[in-house]
Amino acid sequence: MTQTATGKLAPQADPADQVKELAAENRALRARMAYLLEQAERNHSIMTRHQAFDLEIVSASNFPELVGTIFRVLPIISELDSVTLTLVDEDADIRTVMLKLDVVFEDFPGLQFVENINGLGFDLGRRNAYSPTPKPILGMYDAQRHAATFPTAPSGLQSVALVPLLRNRRIIGSLNLGSCDPTRFTPSLGTDFIEHMASIIAICLENVISNEMLKYIGLTDSLTGVYNRRYIDRRLLEEIARARRQQYPISFMYIDIDHFKRVNDTVGHGGGDEVLREVSARIKNELRTSDALARFGGEEFVALLINANLDSAAFVAERIRASVANSMIVLSPELRLSVTVSIGVASLDPAADGEAEAIARELIARADELLYAAKDGGRNRVVSLLPG
Numbered sequence: 131m132t133q134t135a136t137g138k139l140a141p142q143a144d145p146a147d148q149v150k151e152l153a154a155e156n157r158a159l160r161a162r163m164a165y166l167l168e169q170a171e172r173n174h175s176i177m178t179r180h181q182a183f184d185l186e187i188v189s190a191s192n193f194p195e196l197v198g199t200i201f202r203v204l205p206i207i208s209e210l211d212s213v214t215l216t217l218v219d220e221d222a223d224i225r226t227v228m229l230k231l232d233v234v235f236e237d238f239p240g241l242q243f244v245e246n247i248n249g250l251g252f253d254l255g256r257r258n259a260y261s262p263t264p265k266p267i268l269g270m271y272d273a274q275r276h277a278a279t280f281p282t283a284p285s286g287l288q289s290v291a292l293v294p295l296l297r298n299r300r301i302i303g304s305l306n307l308g309s310c311d312p313t314r315f316t317p318s319l320g321t322d323f324i325e326h327m328a329s330i331i332a333i334c335l336e337n338v339i340s341n342e343m344l345k346y347i348g349l350t351d352s353l354t355g356v357y358n359r360r361y362i363d364r365r366l367l368e369e370i371a372r373a374r375r376q377q378y379p380i381s382f383m384y385i386d387i388d389h390f391k392r393v394n395d396t397v398g399h400g401g402g403d404e405v406l407r408e409v410s411a412r413i414k415n416e417l418r419t420s421d422a423l424a425r426f427g428g429e430e431f432v433a434l435l436i437n438a439n440l441d442s443a444a445f446v447a448e449r450i451r452a453s454v455a456n457s458m459i460v461l462s463p464e465l466r467l468s469v470t471v472s473i474g475v476a477s478l479d480p481a482a483d484g485e486a487e488a489i490a491r492e493l494i495a496r497a498d499e500l501l502y503a504a505k506d507g508g509r510n511r512v513v514s515l516l517p518g
């Protein structure tokens with residue numbers, strides 16, 4: 131018998147029961163321990179996978195590589211059924227630049243753009259520089275509200291998290307996570323981890339987007355928006371190598387606006403610039419998206435035509451000549467003028483051997499020579515073969 135707090139004597143516990151009780155307690159403790167160990171191991175493995183993911187996205191060198199890594203890796207390491215990205219792209223600058231840099235948006239169906247932050251699905255109200263930064267929204271999947279955000283989701287999505295992508299308090303988009311597990315994203319869940327992940331993704335996105343913008347600026351002509359000489363010089367070498375490997379022809383055109391000095395003298399330098407923009411747009415209109423157009427400086431343009439032999443390139447050149455000559459360029463309701471171009475066209479024989487640099491130089495020189503033949507022949511014409 132043992133004495134209780136009230137002074138009464140309690141019946142002594144059977145030692146066999148005590149052993150049983152202790153054994154049960156022990157088993158419960160072991161099970162709890164095993165569970166905690168399993169959780170710790172799981173968390174460690176998640177941390178390790180996320181660290182590897184962070185390293186991979188930090189070292190992505192361009193936009194497609196970064197976005198591709200996010201869509202490929204994040205669903206696996208975070209065990210998610212859908213991951214999409216929405217980016218704010220007010221004047222379509224990001225899309226324009228990426229298209230110019232040959233990004234194929236069809237490769238990323240989970241990537242979307244909105245015109246402004248109100249299209250992101252956060253309840254933002256009227257915002258100013260001091261407004262608090264929005265928090266992630268976690269909750270049940272609602273087809274009416276979320277279907278557009280998760281265009282690639284499998285059926286059966288149950289819970290979602292829309293996580294704002296922030297850079298210096300500016301909202302640049304949202305990272306959208308979806309799961310078929312209804313308990314995965316509930317409003318009461320802590321959001322530190324996903325906010326941290328989104329902040330790394332936001333930094334990486336801003337970095338690659340600025341790099342791509344710089345790349346674009348370095349490769350394009352600011353007056354007309356077409357490529358510049360640096361781009362064509364590089365692209366020509368790549369295309370010569372590919373054309374020889376895959377045995378298809380490529381052609382090169384030199385296009386020069388006739389008597390452009392007179393145009394400037396008549397309509398001023400500003401009017402001349404407008405004419406350069408209009409002529410470049412008309413040339414571009416006649417080319418395929420796989421071709422490349424560049425301004426080589428002044429009133430000279432060049433075009434690189436992929437998989438086009440001399441005859442088909444001369445045919446395209448004739449279309450370009452006609453599209454410039456056949457309708458006047460309208461600078462204002464009172465001011466319109468006729469402009470013509472002369473074009474020299476040369477082709478690369480895929481069987482040609484020798485160094486790509488030497489072949490490129492020869493191709494450019496030959497097109498230039500043919501252009502001068504077109505000028506000599508009276509301008510407003512295409513020359514693809516030297517007379518005689």
Ligand SMILES: Nc1nc2c(ncn2[C@@H]2O[C@H](COP(=O)(O)OP(=O)(O)OP(=O)(O)O)[C@@H](O)[C@H]2O)c(=O)[nH]1
Nearest residue numbers: 386387388389390391392394399402403427428429
């Ligand atoms: N508006 C404008 N003019 C430019 C630009 N770059 C060069 N030019 C002008 O382009 C003209 C080129 O003249 P030229 O090379 O003599 O040739 P052209 O008058 O076109 O005569 P042909 O080529 O022989 O038909 C010059 O007057 C340059 O000042 C530019 O960026 N904007």
